[in-house]
Amino acid sequence: MNDSQSLLPPNRKVATALAPLQLSGEHHLCPGCGHPVAWRLLLEAISELHLENKAIGVVGHGCYTNIVQLADIDFLQCLHGRAPAVATGVKRVHPDAAVFTLQGDGDVASEGLAEILHTAARGERITAIMLNNGVFGDTGGQMTAASVVGQRTKTSLDGREPEAHGYPVPVADLIASLPGAAYVARGAVHNAGSIAKTKRYVKKAFEIAAQGDGFTFVEVLTMCPTGWFLPTADGPDYLEGTFEKTFPLGVLKGG
Amino acid sequence: MAARLLQGSDAVAQAAIAAGCRFFSGYPMLPFTDLLESMARRMAAAGGVCMNAETEIEAVNMTLGAAAAGARSATGSCGQGIALMQEAIAEAALNEVPFVVFNMARGQQDYFQATRGGGWGDYRTICLAPKDVVEAVEHTQLLFHLADQYRSPVMMYGDYLISHTYMSVEVDPIDFGPLPPKDWALDGSRGGTGRSRQIWTWAMGKANDPGPGPDLHWQRIAEKFDGVARLEQRWESKWCDDAETVIVSFGTAAPFVEQVVGELRDDGVRVGTFRPISLWPFPEKPLAEACASASRVLVFEVNAGQMIDDVRLAVAGRAPVTPLGRVSIDFSGMRQGEILTVPWIRDRVRQVIREVTV
Amino acid sequence: MVTRGTVTINVEQCKGCDLCIAACRPGVLAMSTDVNGNGYRFPLLSPGCTACRACRDVCPDYCFEVFKFDTPVEDDAGAA
Numbered sequence: 001m002n003d004s005q006s007l008l009p010p011n012r013k014v015a016t017a018l019a020p021l022q023l024s025g026e027h028h029l030c031p032g033c034g035h036p037v038a039w040r041l042l043l044e045a046i047s048e049l050h051l052e053n054k055a056i057g058v059v060g061h062g063c064y065t066n067i068v069q070l071a072d073i074d075f076l077q078c079l080h081g082r083a084p085a086v087a088t089g090v091k092r093v094h095p096d097a098a099v100f101t102l103q104g105d106g107d108v109a110s111e112g113l114a115e116i117l118h119t120a121a122r123g124e125r126i127t128a129i130m131l132n133n134g135v136f137g138d139t140g141g142q143m144t145a146a147s148v149v150g151q152r153t154k155t156s157l158d159g160r161e162p163e164a165h166g167y168p169v170p171v172a173d174l175i176a177s178l179p180g181a182a183y184v185a186r187g188a189v190h191n192a193g194s195i196a197k198t199k200r201y202v203k204k205a206f207e208i209a210a211q212g213d214g215f216t217f218v219e220v221l222t223m224c225p226t227g228w229f230l231p232t233a234d235g236p237d238y239l240e241g242t243f244e245k246t247f248p249l250g251v252l253k254g255g
Numbered sequence: 256m257a258a259r260l261l262q263g264s265d266a267v268a269q270a271a272i273a274a275g276c277r278f279f280s281g282y283p284m285l286p287f288t289d290l291l292e293s294m295a296r297r298m299a300a301a302g303g304v305c306m307n308a309e310t311e312i313e314a315v316n317m318t319l320g321a322a323a324a325g326a327r328s329a330t331g332s333c334g335q336g337i338a339l340m341q342e343a344i345a346e347a348a349l350n351e352v353p354f355v356v357f358n359m360a361r362g363q364q365d366y367f368q369a370t371r372g373g374g375w376g377d378y379r380t381i382c383l384a385p386k387d388v389v390e391a392v393e394h395t396q397l398l399f400h401l402a403d404q405y406r407s408p409v410m411m412y413g414d415y416l417i418s419h420t421y422m423s424v425e426v427d428p429i430d431f432g433p434l435p436p437k438d439w440a441l442d443g444s445r446g447g448t449g450r451s452r453q454i455w456t457w458a459m460g461k462a463n464d465p466g467p468g469p470d471l472h473w474q475r476i477a478e479k480f481d482g483v484a485r486l487e488q489r490w491e492s493k494w495c496d497d498a499e500t501v502i503v504s505f506g507t508a509a510p511f512v513e514q515v516v517g518e519l520r521d522d523g524v525r526v527g528t529f530r531p532i533s534l535w536p537f538p539e540k541p542l543a544e545a546c547a548s549a550s551r552v553l554v555f556e557v558n559a560g561q562m563i564d565d566v567r568l569a570v571a572g573r574a575p576v577t578p579l580g581r582v583s584i585d586f587s588g589m590r591q592g593e594i595l596t597v598p599w600i601r602d603r604v605r606q607v608i609r610e611v612t613v
Numbered sequence: 614m615v616t617r618g619t620v621t622i623n624v625e626q627c628k629g630c631d632l633c634i635a636a637c638r639p640g641v642l643a644m645s646t647d648v649n650g651n652g653y654r655f656p657l658l659s660p661g662c663t664a665c666r667a668c669r670d671v672c673p674d675y676c677f678e679v680f681k682f683d684t685p686v687e688d689d690a691g692a693a
Contacts, residue, residue, distance in 0.1 A: 008619060009686055015666040015679035017623065021447055024462035025675030031628035031653070036673040052447030058320065068453060069462050074441040076323050077455040078316065079346050085313035089320025089328070090441065092304045093278060097324075097443045115316075118309040192636055192667035225630075232630035 019043035021052060021072045029063055030137075032232025034222025034239075037189040038131050039067045041199040042102070046073070049206055051098040058087040058099070060107035063137040067102065081112025084119035087126045098127070098206055105132040105146035109169045113145070116171065116217075123180030123214040127205045130171060130217070132247065133224035141227030145169045148246040152229055168246055172219045176253040182214030183254035186247055188221035190236035194249070204255045213254070221247060258425045263388040264418045267357065267411075268293035269426040270395035271329055276355070277303035278321035278328040280314040284336045285589050286418040287359035291331070311339040315356070319347050322354040323454050325440030327399050331357030334365060338373060344408045345374020349456040349476055351439075353402035355395070356410045358382075359418045361589045363508065364582070366561035369412050370535045376456075377473060379480040381405070381487055382534040384412040384506035388422035390532075393429065400431035405483055406439075412534055415590045416507040483536060490538035491530045494520055495545040498527030500608060502579070503542065503566050504555040505531050508595060512555050515601045524608070531562070542569040551611045555579040555600060557592055577611050579603050618664025618681040622656055627676045629653030633668035642668060 018025050021043040029035055046055050055073050059065055061080040068075045078086045083101040091099040108116050108130045116128060135153050136142040143153040143160060146168045150159040160168075176184040183205050187198025198220055205216035221243050223235030230238055261269070267290055271279070279298055281291040291307065298305035304321070308314035311332050318330040332340060337358050344356060358369055369382045381401055385391035394411055402409045445451045449463060460466025467475070491509075494516065495501055504512040509530045519526045529545045531538050546552050552574050554563040560578045567576045579600070583592025593599065627649060633656050634642050641661040644654045655676075656668070669677035 008680060008682070010683040011618065011680040012683070013678060014618070014664055014681045015669045015677070017669065017675040017678050022675075023449075025623075025626060026462070027674075029673065031673070032630035032632060033673050036675065037671065040675070047447070051443075053445070054443045055446050056324070056441050056443045068455060069459055072449060072451045072461070072463075073446045074443050074452045075454070076320070076441055077350075077453070077457070078319070079342060082312065082316040082343070085308075085316035086320035086323070088306070088313075089278065089280070089317035089322070090324045091320075092306070092317075093321045093324035093326040094442055114310055115313055118313060189671075192665075192670045195670050232632065233635065236632065236635070 020047040022070055023072050024070050027066050027070060029066065030226040032223055032225040032235045033063065034133065034189040034224070034235070035064045035131055037195060038220045038222055039064070039070065041195055042129060042202055043071055045199055045202040045206060046098070049203055051206065054096065055098045055100065056090055056094065058083045058090060058101045060103035060112070062104035062107055064102055064104055064131050081107055081115055083107065084112065084115040084128060088119055088122070088124050091124055091126050098210060100127040100129060100206070102129045104137070105130060105134060106136040106144040109145035109171050113169065117174060117178070120175045120181045120215040120217065121178045125209045125212050125214065127209045127216045127218070129202065130219045131222050132219050133222045133227060134243065135224055135227035137224050137227050141224070146171065148242055151242070153227065170247070172217060172252055175217045180215050181217060181253060183208040183216040184252040185255065186219040186221070186249050186252065188239060188244070188249055190221070190223055190239045201251070208254060219247065256425055256427050258423045260421050260423050261388070262289065262419065262421050263391060264289035265293040266388050266392050266424050266426060267395050267413070268297055270392040271355070271399070272297060272301045272303070273426055273428045274396040274399040275327045276329050276399060277301065278318065278326045279303070280306040280308045280317040280330050282308050282311045282314050282332060282336060284332050286361065286415045287331050287333050287336070287357065289418050290357055290359060311336040312343070315340040315343040318354045319343055319352050322352045323441050325437045325442060327403070329355040329357060331359060333358060333360045337365065337368060341373035342375065344380060345372060345376055345378050346456055347408040348374070348378035348380065349376055349473065350454050351406040352408070352454060353406050354408050355398045355402055356408060357413060358410050359413045362414060362558065362584055362592065363506065363556050364558040366534065366556065366558060369410055377477045379483070379535055381407070381409040381483060382412055383489065383532060384534050385417060386507055386509045386530065388417060388420060389424050391417050392424050392426055396429045397431065400434070401487065403434050405479065412506060414507055487533060488536045488538040488541065489532035490541050491532060492541070492545045493528045495527030495529060496548070497525055498549050499525040500551050500553060501527045501529055501546045501549040502553045502555055502604065503529045503562070505534060505562060508555055508557060511595060511597055511600055514597050515604055518601065519604070537565045537569070539569040542566065543571065546570055546574060549574050552576045553579050553604065553607055557583050557595055575611055577607055579607060614660045615685050615687060616660045616662055617685045618679065619662050620658055620668060620680070621678045622658065623676040624649050624655040626674050627653055627655040628674050629655060630673060632671045632673065633677070636667040636671040638665050638667055639663050
């Protein structure tokens, strides 16, 4: 085990465990969960853009809600699905603030689809982040409106089947079709490369919103081995092999 | 400002702006629509924002967000629309975000909805019911003060007569005294300082500053509402000292009842009136005292009998409590019913006084 | 074996998810056989680390800090 940095050959630290705005690294999310990785890249993006004292976060209900305790940012935790509407009110009162929402696919594609589409159509200058793992994680892994065809969940144990359960809602594509949306991208956190790319998408989204060009949206595919009934190590491959087929990564609009 | 002849909705809009309201959000629904239209006309010039929201759920949540950001904010609707807003009203009561809800109801059949709420958890909502446009102007400004004072959503129970009748009214800012600064309001300024803010019904706090958590937080909220229940009761009563009969009514129905009671008094009938102005907190003791000498208590409300429950609780069996009104709405289902006339009420009172012998 | 840097690993905070193992480009991370205080196995570093920080980036429990040596080390001394 390495002792403190001083016992090593001359060196420099190239990566800290936590993002600058992160108060703690302790959390109760499952082993192999992608959300904490998304948290950190979001907080890194905010501090790298020097938005610490301008950022106001509006967070929905899900496993990701825990970020409200870990991040040194002004946060409002709101009702399931309502974040984009709440953020609209915040932004209209503080036009210069970097207002963003953090939700899951259940919060957006299921509970709050009207909210996000109306907010995008209105071109609110906010950045909306949707963590998509295709399950309601914090209630134990039920199907959401974004669960992919064939995906096994607690409410589709034999796999999502169009005949009975219909098809996943392509939220990012819907948003990209709205004139009020200025930037739409879809990233993932299943490997170092996708993490770096996703962080660039998030920074771009904040910049474009700050320029006042319109609504910006970044969907982030994250692993949920628990909800996918998989060993933790298989999460990244399942994400790439299954989710990415339904939700291809990249910039869908603007940027 | 001199008195002007104003439509109730426009008077309320001007009063809200005079009280410092700078964010309004709503979805059209008669008779609330006119208030939304007035706000749409007036808010920008006042340096505020009026949102024609795409759903009532989004309207009230926008208002919650604007209020959480520190602006005096309001929303409104009626009936079904208020039903859609209940989730967020309860949420704001439990995460202590103040705003005003203008419930321009389609009659008095939403008394339970307004006073019992339909949200979640242990919460109450201050609810004032003005009897006319002049009182609505005062209540509007008082409600913004009470919302901020108690950091809670509050409600005005208006209706068609409030929103659509015209009255000569002065709309001048009313000073209800100082309030503490809103240092809890989110503006991003504390990010990265180690003291960033958080608005959360679970009040979990932050890793470096843990909060009370739901149990203690919700207990404190309940205690707050107990205090409000004691301190914020408002009512009006007339001729009750020697009254053998007391008639209880609220909102815009009260002036009709007072007219009838005035006539009865002229005929030497010992009748008094009692009007709860705060539907919550309900003026329980004051009503009990007003009915101390009464041998019968009558309740006039334009619904199947809702406030009567609160009246019975207050009278506590000391005298029979008899309903006078009933379900009554016009052909459109949106406006005053036929029973809200002096002749109808007069005949009904005389009939019941005969029936409920002492 | 060239070692260009090293990492510190908060083994107690690790939940044994293995993601760092596959992410490690030079493949010098391997899961332990014994377990931490919470009963999870945790990663161990052997020589050859390039300080590429992939492990740090993918770790959901923020266990890694990464250090790059000013000059690469040519033997096994840098091993955990």
